[in-house]
Amino acid sequence: MTVNVLFAHNDVNWDVYKGTLEKALTDAGVPANLSRDLTPEEVDYIVYAPSSPLQDFTPYTRAKAVLSLWAGVETVTGNATLNMPLARMVDFGLTQGMTEWVTGHVLRHHLDIDYTLRHQDGDWLPRVPPLARSRRVSVLGLGALGSACAQALAGLGFPVSGWSRSPKQIDGVSCYSGDAGLKATLEQADILVLLLPFTPATENVLNAESLSWMPQGACVINPGRGQLIDDDALLDALDDGKIARATLDVFRVEPLPAEHAYWAHPNVTVTPHIASETRPETASEVIAENIRRGEAGEPFLHLVDRGLGY
Template sequence: MTPNVLFAAHPSRWTIYETPLRSAFAELGLSPHLAPDIPPAEVDYIIYTPNAPLQDFSPFTRAKAVLNLWAGVETIVNNPTLTLPLARMVDPGMTQSMTEWVAGHVMRYHLGMDQHIHNPDHLWVPHTPPLASERQVTILGLGALGSAVAEVLLSLGFAVTGWSRREKHVPGVIAHHGSGGLATALAQAEILVLLLPDTPATENTLNTETLARLPKGAFVINPGRGPLIDDEALLDALDRGHVAGATLDVFRTEPLPQAHPFWAHPKVTVTPHVAAETRPTTAARVIAENVRRGEAGEPFLHLVDRRSGY
């Protein structure tokens, strides 16, 4: 039987994803009925984004899975009508863009590039940075994205420490876990990268207490989730000089309000949530593979653990 695949992501995405999805299905020898307007009782798979109009999943009585186009699922994971298996997006294209963005900003801080890019007084102050092997980078979050970022930074020669809530093993990374491990990981972080999911357990991971554990002069890079940081605590650490600079790509409210202090702070770089975006061509292949697996009775990829929230 030909499966019915409902495209229930935000309507603006249909014209962007239709062709890549059909191509990805064809690559796997599949020809499902793919459309944005299939009656709920006839739907086998739901392609989804949390900002879509669909919020009540109870009419989809025969559906086998909800396949998210985003990595983040925090706004739908607790939807009481969503009892179907939920797969988050682990997109190779998105992973590559994240590693490029993080590597670029790590190198920027490592090399001290800002003092040369912004030098209105034309000061000639020679400074030779340490080698990458002499610079400690710490990554909070060793999931798919964190592990990929660690691999790239290791290839550049950086000494990489990681932390995760549960024990993880990433080749070449000194990995810590649990509450005790967080303190140890932070104490070594000359450059700190946040790649944790947004859950109640990770909110305000960086707060007054944890920021104080960073070495004086550390840099903070957050392409993960806005709620990971207590904004006021970070601003205070920046103003006191304990944190030397921060590059932030994600925020509690987006777009970042014009009046927010981050915009005007001389030690903060704001980027407009551009570190990682789902790429239609590569993401479509992930979706198609999960439909193939569902039809073959195989386990779905990247299923969300409802208890942990990701």
């Protein structure tokens, strides 16, 4: 029996995903009609991005699940009309992309590459960084992305600690949870990586008080969510030297406004939300597998806990 799959995203992404989704569904053995023009009453599954114009799910009475193309779903979890299962995107491409970006920027700060680039003026200034074993890295958020990044950094020889709301056990990583655990994790953060989801409980997790717990001259890397940081507190910490450098990929307002202080700050690197994009080929495989599972009566992958918000 053919299933009807509504692609609820924009024109550009339809052009990108149409072929890969059709192939993935065929490879998964799912006969499917993939379209942008289905009436609500005939839709079995919704392939979705939270930025989609589709915000009222009430008419989709037959749909079995909403399958997000994004890892972040905080803007849709509170939608009162969404009463069916919601799955977020967790896939190899997203995880690998994030791991590569985080590892690259941790190494950049660890090796002080920015210092080297700033002093290309003819002076021979030997500046030997410590070995990784002497640079402590902390990761806030130990979900799929945070765990992968923490393990990759531990594999390079960094002492890695991580914090999450609920207790976790990860080989090679010292794991903490709870309020006391957050303070302990930040106290060990020569380099801090933020990979928490945005929820009311995580907003401004990095603020004036929590920044004060970090070692003098620490570095902050945020590929998670802009709302995790109190911007004024971070700028103050950068100005007084408590924080030496920050690399920021996500912001409260995107694109980051041209007048924002981050652009001009000499110790801030801004990147345009590129830490990890969803890769159509691998994301399509996850979507197809969830549709196959739905048709076979098996549990969906990566379901969102609406109470927690992720």
